[in-house]
Amino acid sequence: MPSNTSVKDARVVALIGNPNTGKSSLFNALCGMNARVGNYPGVTVEQKVGRLSGTAETIDVIDLPGTYSLAARSADEAVAVNVLSGEIPQQAKPEVAIVILDAANVERNLYLFSQIYELGLPVIVVMNMWDRVTSEGLTVNAELLSQRLGVPVVCTSANKRKGIDELKKTIESTLRSPASTPRPEQFARAMFPSVFHDEVKQLTEWLESQGRKPSTYQVDRLLIDSDGHFQKLICQSGLPDIATKIEDARLRLQTAGCKVPMFETKARYAWVRKLIDGAVVRQESRSASPSDRIDRWLTHRWVGMLFFVFVMFIVFQSITLFAKFPMDGIQWLQAQASGGVEAVLAPGALRSLIVDGVIGGVGGVIVFLPQIAILFLFIAILEDCGYMARAAFVMDKLMTTVGLSGKSFLPLMSSFACAVPGIMATRTIESRKDRMVTLLIAPLMSCSARLPVYVLMVSAFVPDTKYVGGWITLQGMVLMFMQSLGAMVAIPVAWLLKKFFFPGEPATFLMELHSYKWPSPVVIYQRVWERLLSFVVRAGTLIFCTSILVWAAVYFPGDHLSLDSSVSKLERLQSEVSETIAKQPSSPRGTEAPIEDPNIANMQSKIDEAQELVNQQRSKLIEGSFLGMVGHRIEPFVKPLGWDWKIGVAVVASFPAREVIIATLGTIYSLGSDQDENSQGLQHQMQIAEWPNDGKPVFSLATALSIMVFFALCAQCSATLMTIRRETNSWRWPIFSFVYMTTLAYIGAWLTYQCFRFWS
Amino acid sequence: MRFHQFEIFPVCGSMITDSVPLPIEYLQPECHGTIVEMCGQPCQMQRLAELGIRQGCKVRMVCQGEPCLICIEGRRISLRLGDSADIFVIPAAG
Numbered sequence: 001m002p003s004n005t006s007v008k009d010a011r012v013v014a015l016i017g018n019p020n021t022g023k024s025s026l027f028n029a030l031c032g033m034n035a036r037v038g039n040y041p042g043v044t045v046e047q048k049v050g051r052l053s054g055t056a057e058t059i060d061v062i063d064l065p066g067t068y069s070l071a072a073r074s075a076d077e078a079v080a081v082n083v084l085s086g087e088i089p090q091q092a093k094p095e096v097a098i099v100i101l102d103a104a105n106v107e108r109n110l111y112l113f114s115q116i117y118e119l120g121l122p123v124i125v126v127m128n129m130w131d132r133v134t135s136e137g138l139t140v141n142a143e144l145l146s147q148r149l150g151v152p153v154v155c156t157s158a159n160k161r162k163g164i165d166e167l168k169k170t171i172e173s174t175l176r177s178p179a180s181t182p183r184p185e186q187f188a189r190a191m192f193p194s195v196f197h198d199e200v201k202q203l204t205e206w207l208e209s210q211g212r213k214p215s216t217y218q219v220d221r222l223l224i225d226s227d228g229h230f231q232k233l234i235c236q237s238g239l240p241d242i243a244t245k246i247e248d249a250r251l252r253l254q255t256a257g258c259k260v261p262m263f264e265t266k267a268r269y270a271w272v273r274k275l276i277d278g279a280v281v282r283q284e285s286r287s288a289s290p291s292d293r294i295d296r297w298l299t300h301r302w303v304g305m306l307f308f309v310f311v312m313f314i315v316f317q318s319i320t321l322f323a324k325f326p327m328d329g330i331q332w333l334q335a336q337a338s339g340g341v342e343a344v345l346a347p348g349a350l351r352s353l354i355v356d357g358v359i360g361g362v363g364g365v366i367v368f369l370p371q372i373a374i375l376f377l378f379i380a381i382l383e384d385c386g387y388m389a390r391a392a393f394v395m396d397k398l399m400t401t402v403g404l405s406g407k408s409f410l411p412l413m414s415s416f417a418c419a420v421p422g423i424m425a426t427r428t429i430e431s432r433k434d435r436m437v438t439l440l441i442a443p444l445m446s447c448s449a450r451l452p453v454y455v456l457m458v459s460a461f462v463p464d465t466k467y468v469g470g471w472i473t474l475q476g477m478v479l480m481f482m483q484s485l486g487a488m489v490a491i492p493v494a495w496l497l498k499k500f501f502f503p504g505e506p507a508t509f510l511m512e513l514h515s516y517k518w519p520s521p522v523v524i525y526q527r528v529w530e531r532l533l534s535f536v537v538r539a540g541t542l543i544f545c546t547s548i549l550v551w552a553a554v555y556f557p558g559d560h561l562s563l564d565s566s567v568s569k570l571e572r573l574q575s576e577v578s579e580t581i582a583k584q585p586s587s588p589r590g591t592e593a594p595i596e597d598p599n600i601a602n603m604q605s606k607i608d609e610a611q612e613l614v615n616q617q618r619s620k621l622i623e624g625s626f627l628g629m630v631g632h633r634i635e636p637f638v639k640p641l642g643w644d645w646k647i648g649v650a651v652v653a654s655f656p657a658r659e660v661i662i663a664t665l666g667t668i669y670s671l672g673s674d675q676d677e678n679s680q681g682l683q684h685q686m687q688i689a690e691w692p693n694d695g696k697p698v699f700s701l702a703t704a705l706s707i708m709v710f711f712a713l714c715a716q717c718s719a720t721l722m723t724i725r726r727e728t729n730s731w732r733w734p735i736f737s738f739v740y741m742t743t744l745a746y747i748g749a750w751l752t753y754q755c756f757r758f759w760s
Numbered sequence: 761m762r763f764h765q766f767e768i769f770p771v772c773g774s775m776i777t778d779s780v781p782l783p784i785e786y787l788q789p790e791c792h793g794t795i796v797e798m799c800g801q802p803c804q805m806q807r808l809a810e811l812g813i814r815q816g817c818k819v820r821m822v823c824q825g826e827p828c829l830i831c832i833e834g835r836r837i838s839l840r841l842g843d844s845a846d847i848f849v850i851p852a853a854g
Contacts, residue, residue: 068807068810068811069810071806071810073803104834105812105833105834105835107812107833108811108812108833108835111810111812136834225803225806226802226803227803259802260802261802261803261805261806262802262805262806262809264806265805265806265809265810265814269809269814282833282834289834291836292822292831292836295822295823295829295836296789296822296823299822299823299829300823301825389838392838393827393829393838396827396838396840397825397826397827400840405840406827406838406840505842505843506842508804508840508841508842508844508845509827509838509839509840510807510808510811510837510838510839510840510841511837511838512811512835512836512837512838513829513836513837513838514835514836515836
């Protein structure tokens with residue numbers, strides 16, 4: 001992916017700025033939906049590259065991670081520096097850096113600019129969110145700033161698509177004729193003490209004598225950032241005495257009165273203040289803004305917490321209420337596809353593979369796209385309007401009780417959609433211990449892949465009781481409880497991990513909360529679209545392959561000739577009945593056939609007999625299949641959980657991806673796998689399934705709850721485990737996650753079954 | 761290092777003299793102040809400065825507590841520094 005992110009002849013520009021400066025909106029405005037997402041080589045930092053639309057030349061835009069400074073402390077910040085310096089293999093060095101400033105907070109944003117300016121790249125400054133300049137009582141003279149900075153300054157309101165064309169023109173003109181390289185005395189580092197410059201010179205000479213060619217920027221960072229990214233890199237590179245050299249230099253700086261690292265921030269802010277003097281004027285506001293007034297309630301210790309619970313309640317009720325209609329549509333399409341194949345192909349292995357394996361397996365997963373869309377829609381709205389950061393603020397208090405900080409909340413919240421981006425989002429946590437604990441509990445959050453399992457079980461075994469005129473449902477409440485279970489269990493797990501594996505005080509909590517704003521429909525559409533697309537791709541690859549493997553394990557070995565002939569006979573009978581009904585005169589209502597017709601009644605009873613025979617033959621074949629053999633072996637292990645061998649194998653088959661269980665259950669319940677979680681057929685088969693020895697129902701409320709608890713707590717996702725492996729660079733932690741979560745799931749499911757078996 | 765005597769008298773800016781610095785978390789909601797001193801671990805100080813929290817800045821308390829929510833130059837920043845750093849402010853009169 002990374003190697004082909006840029007076309008060879010394309011010009012490359014990079015987009016960089018503080019978090020919450022509207023960088024994503026600007027990227028979308030510049031590139032439309034042409035973004036490609038991948039990873040930078042060697043690190044798991046997301047790389048987003050887009051093609052600039054509407055320009056004569058082919059220009060690629062790299063969206064760099066949001067950062068407050070180039071003093072790299074995390075992998076994200078290091079990538080930003082390395083991309084701008086052209087040190088990422090297979091990634092062309094950007095020709096222009098586009099620095100996005102929040103127009104309403106120029107002073108702080110120019111701090112980052114002052115660092116980027118020193119990298120020697122042509123720079124374009126974008127004053128984004130320009131509409132807020134007037135609304136917040138500011139006066140900003142962009143022209144004067146442009147003259148003083150010596151770089152083009154463009155004012156935009158990306159979410160309203162204002163100023164975008166001018167920015168595109170500026171990018172093109174800067175690529176054609178970049179501004180002259182600034183002189184070193186124009187940089188903020190010219191204001192660093194002379195003793196620091198002497199030390200930089202000495203260290204550079206020494207490094208060059210050792211065969212290294214560091215840039216001035218890298219040497220600056222080596223001396224300023226105690227235990228920073230560059231220091232770690234150079235110490236690992238095997239250069240003798242480097243650590244001592246750096247420490248000695250810092251000691252000399254301290255002795256000379258140059259306080260490392262604070263001298264840098266002082267000098268840079270002094271440089272910035274000089275630059276904006278008279279160009280940026282802020283009216284002193286003593287009154288609270290609308291955001292402040294909302295925050296007084298939403299960040300209140302108790303009101304804020306209650307509001308958060310209320311929001312979550314609305315999200316999960318909406319999933320149960322609004323997903324039904326589109327799901328019915330997908331099911332109808334699925335049935336049409338199966339019917340089409342059955343009309344063309346005679347019963348046999350190929351038809352079974354297509355209908356039961358492909359349409360049933362993949363279709364069974366695609367059917368829960370609407371629920372996932374609703375979940376992602378809510379998450380995108382909450383993130384974009386600014387509420388999610390408030391939720392992190394409210395949760396910080398709770399998080400500190402288990403030794404974490406509010407910063408862990410956002411990755412955990414992302415994990416409710418999917419644990420993979422959630423785990424990747426832990427990169428923003430600076431404390432390694434906090435990051436590790438967050439990363440290990442993130443898979444416990446109830447991801448969207450668990451939803452279909454809950455929906456299937458809840459709709460089949462939880463009474464459809466409605467309250468408040470049908471707006472609140474018991475099924476919705478059970479669904480919300482199951483979705484919250486992982487998070488509740490994560491609390492003691494995090495506490496134990498923090499106490500025994502990663503001891504230490506909670507990291508400090510420092511986070512900017514941007515003002516509330518109306519969510520941008522484009523940004524929301526794009527986020528939901530990206531997630532849905534990745535889900536469909538996953539269904540078309542991993543789940544497709546797993547479905548075919550499960551189908552093969554159910555289909556072989558076994559002689560299907562007699563089953564195929566029974567199915568042919570059944571279909572023939574069904575077709576005859578349809579034709580006879582069609583020839584009958586219409587009933588008074590015009591639609592229903594006269595069921596009292598003795599011929600039809602006779603044929604109907606023949607159909608029932610044939611159906612019974614087909615079911616018996618299928619059950620017998622499944623019992624003798626590879627999956628059946630494995631199932632009987634594992635039955636003693638799953639019986640204490642209230643499961644029969646069929647549930648056991650379905651659960652085992654779903655270890656690579658949870659979604660597989662729906663297709664697997666459908667297949668092994670001898671109906672073919674064209675079942676989905678709302679299919680009455682699968683639900684009905686589950687409701688009538690009996691234990692062979694005593695004839696008691698296999699599924700009860702206790703069994704359903706036991707399955708749901710198992711799915712809530714188990715690590716059934718190979719993608720998640722691989723992401724943990726990549727993020728921790730070790731097999732130890734994915735194995736640890738798998739073992740602790742599976743154990744927890746087994747114990748949880750056993751306890752649930754034992755508690756509820758006497759109740760139900 | 762914390763000035764524990766302030767825990768006994770968490771007061772609003774209008775009630776005390778301008779010359780008394782107090783830890784930022786004791787600034788009452790909607791009270792304004794100026795940061796007069798910051799101390800703590802160097803890397804933490806650097807991070808705070810990068811976020812725009814530095815000596816001489818005017819600050820308004822939006823939501824008191826731990827973490828607290830402050831407003832600096834129109835930006836809201838949530839803050840829980842624990843023992844890693846201390847920020848002292850002089851509350852504005854009135």
